[in-house]
Amino acid sequence: MNAPNKSASLPEPSEQDDVLITGHDYDGIMEYDNPMPGWWLAILYLTIVWSIFYVAGMGLGFINSYEDDLKHSMIEINEMRRGAVAAAPNVDQSYLAGLVGNAEVIDTGRQAYAFSCAVCHAAEGQGQIGPNLTDDHWLHGGELVDIYKAIYDGVPAKGMPAWGSVLSSAENVALAVFIDSLRGTEPANPKAAQGKPMGGD
C-alpha cells in the first residue's frame, strides 16, 4: 500500500515469531502482528468476572453495605467502651473530694488543661473566650461534681465542647480537681465574673 519502499531500513525482528504487518507504515513506524499476552487477557477477564460477582453481591446482600459495616464496627467499639466503663471508678462528689490536693492528680490535670482548656479559659484560668475559672462565680455550678459534669458533657449551646470521649477518664477527673484548685488564685487580667456566686442563690 503506502510507502512500500521502506523495507531497506527494516529493523531485524528481535524474536522469531515477530511478524510485521504489511501496509502498516506510518511515518516510518511499523507494527508487529503479535498476539496479546495471555496473562494480560486472563487478568482482564478475571477482573470482569470479579466485577460481576461484586455487583451481584451488593445486589443480593452477601457483600456488606457501608451501613452494615458501620453497624458492626460500632457494636465492637461499644463493647470495648462498656468494658472500660465497668472498669472505671464511679465518679461522684465524694470520689472527687478524695482527690483534692493530690499533687499527682493536679499535675495530670494541669497538663490536660494546657492542651484542652487554655485556649478559651486562658493559661491561668482567668478567662478569655470562656468564663473566668478562678473566681467564685459559676454558670453551671461550682461543686466538684458540677465542674466534672461540665467538662465531661460540655455545654454545647455555649460552645463548651464535651471532653468526656476525647480525654481519658483519668484526665477528666484530674481536670475537675485541677480547676477546683484554681479558685481564688487571682491571676492578672481576670475576666469579669459570670453566673451565680458559690453558696449564694
Added chain:
Amino acid sequence: MATVLEEVSGRPGGSNPSTEIETVRYDDAIVRLFVMATLIWGLVGMLVGLVLAVQLAWWPANGLGEYFTYGRLRPLHTNAVVFAFAGNAVFAAVYYSSQRLLKARMFSDVMSKFHFWGWQGIIVAAAITLPMGYTQTKEYAELEWPIDIVTTLVWVVFAVNFFLTLRNRREKHLYVALWFYIASIITVAVLHIVNNLVIPTGLFTSFSMYAGVHDAMIQWWYGHNAVAFLLTTPFLGLMYYFLPKAADRPVFSYRLSILHFWSIVFIYIWAGPHHLHYTSLPEWASTVGMVFSIMLWMPSWGGMINGLFTLRGAWHKLRDEPVLKFFVVGITFYGMATFEGPMMSIKTVNALSHYTDWTVAHVHAGALGWNGFMTFGMIYWLIPRLWKTKLWSTRLANTHFWLGTIGILLYIIAMYSAGITQGLMWRAFDETGRLMYPDFMETVVAIMPMYWVRVLGGSLYFFSATLCGVNLFMTARSAPKDLSDPVVQVARPAWRDRQVMASTVNYDEALFGLQDKLKHGWHRLLEGWPAVFSVLVLVAISVGSIVEIVPMLLVRNNVPTIATVMPYSPLELEGRDIYIKEGCVSCHTQMIRPLRSEIERYGEYSKAGEGIYDRPHLWGSKRTGPDLARLGGKYPHLWHVRHMEDPRSTSPSSIMPSYPWLLTKSLDLGSTQKKLEVMMMLGVPYTIDQADQAIDLAQAQALEIAREIAEQGGPEGLEDKEIVALIAYMQRLGIDIKREQPRGARR
C-alpha cells in the same frame, strides 16, 4: 459521513491522480511555540507547587498577603501543571506527529496560531483570576465562566483544525496515536462543557447548575476523566509516536493497541465515582465506579506493555540516549500509577487512603513520572529536529534525568509515608474505645518531617526541569538562522479518487469491494473512516456517562430530602462565598464518612439531603485540616475571630495561614440580592420578599453576630466586616439536621 470523506477528491489540483507527487510542508513553527510554552509554564507551575510545599511545611510562608495563601495558590498550581504544562505538551505532540502521520500540513495556520495564543491567554487569565479568589472551586474546573467560554472556543478551533487535517490526509489509515488524540479531543470537550454549566451572578462569579450530590457526581466524572483524557490518552498517543521513533523499533502488538484503546475509552469514563466512596453519594454509584476501576487495570497496562515491549532489542540504546531513559521511567510510573489507582478504588483501601497524602503521592507519581518524563523525553527528541542542530548537552539531559528521578522518589516516598501514617492515626482507637489521637493536630505534627522531605524532592525535580530549559535555550541559540518548514514529497494517494469512479458499480461489484475492504479486519476499515471512528468514540464515552449521570439526576430517592434542612440566610450565603474565595476547601473537607472513627471525631455522618442547597458542593478531597461538616455551634463566635486572626492563638501547633484581613475588609453586599435571585431561579425556595430584603436581612444578622462577639469580650464593630459573614456560614454548618423543626422564617 464516511462516504463524504471518501468523495473528497481532485484537490489540491491535478488531473492524473495516481502518479502525481505532492509537496507537503509541515508546520514546525507552531510546534516550537508549543514546546517553549510547555517548558515555561511547566517551570512556573512547578515553582508554584514548590511554594505550596513550603507553605505546608512552614506556615509563615503564607504570609505574603491575601493573594498568596495556600488556598489561593493551590488551584493555580494544579491548573498550571495540568492545562499549561501537560496541555501544551499534548498540543506539541499532536501538531508534530499528526502532520507526519497524516502526511498533511495542519488545515489552517491561522487556526493553529489562534489555538496557541488563545490557550496561552487562558493560562494568563487563570494566573490572574485564581489568586484574586475568582473560582468555581471544583477541582481542575476552578476557572470562572468567562474563561470557560473562551476555553470552549479555543478547543473547538483546535478540534476543527485537527479534524479538517484528518480530512486532508494522504495516509488512508489512522495510526493508533491518532486514535488516542481523537478520543482526547472529543471527550475533553464533552467533560468541560457539562461540568462548567453555571448561572453567573457577576462577571467572575457564578453558582453551579447542580447542587450537593449531583454536583459532586458530575465534578468527579469530570475530574477523573480530565485525568483520563488530558493526562492519559493523549500521552499514550504521544508514546505511540515518539517511543517507536526514538527506539527505531516497530510497535509490539497492533492487536493489543486495538483492544486496549477501545477498552480504555469505554471503561475509563465510568470510574469517576471512586473519588466519592463513603460520601453521601448513593452506594450503587460508588460500587459501579469501583468495579469499572478494577476492570480498567489491564486496559491501562496494555499501553505500558506495548510501550515497554516495543523496546525489545533496543534496550542497549538506553545507555546513552536520554530520550529513552525518560520514556522507560515514564512508562514505568504509568504502570505503577495505573495499578495503584484501581487498588485505591477498592472501598476498604480508599477508606484509609482518601483525604490523606496517599492521594497526593499517587497523583504525583503519575504527574511527575508519567506526564513529566514523557514530556521531557519528547522535548529532548524534538529539540534537535525542531531547531535543526545537535542538542547542546546530552550530559545535562542525563543529569536532568537522574536528578528528576531521585526527586520523584523522594516526593512519593514522603507522601506515601505521610498519608498512611495520618490515615492510620485518624482511625486508631485505644483499648477503652476512645480515639487514640482525638486532637487532629497530633496527626499533623506527626507528618511534618515528611512535608520537608517533599520540599526536598520537589526542589530536585524543579531544579532538574530548569536544566531542560537551559538545554533548550542554548540549543536554540546555536540553531541555524533558517528554520523553514520541512518539506516532503508524497505520492498523491489513489484512494482519494476511487470512490467517485466506484459510484456506478453494480451490486456484485459492491459486495466484492466490501469483502476486499474487510480482508484486513473490520478495525482496519474503521481506521480509514475517521468520521465513523470519532462517532464510535463518542458513543463509547457516552454509555458510561449517561448510565451514571442520568438516573442520578432524575431518580429522586438518590437524594432523600430532610425536612429541617433549609436554605442559607443571605449573610451565610455571602460567608460561603468568602469560604470559596479563600480556598478553604483545599484543606478542609465537609463530608463525614460513615466510619466509626469519623463519627467519633466529627459527629453524625453526612447525609445526601444536607447538601441540596450547596451550589457548588464543598465536600473537598483532602484533609490537611479537620473536617468542618459539623462545625456549626462547636465554638463560640469569638473563638472563630481569634482563630482566623491567628490560628496559633487557639490551636497552638496549627499550620493554617492567618487571615487578619477578614477582620478589616468590608463585607460587600452589592450582589447579595442577585445571588438570592439566581438561587431562586435554580429552584431554591427563597421568597421574593427575602430576595428584595436580602441586604437588610444580612445586615441584621451581621449586627447580631458582631454584638455577640463584643459580648464575649472580642473586638467591637465587626458588623460590616467579612469575618461576620464567614462566621455566620461556619456556625450554620451541619446543624440543620439536629433541629426538630425547620428553622422558621429566616432572619
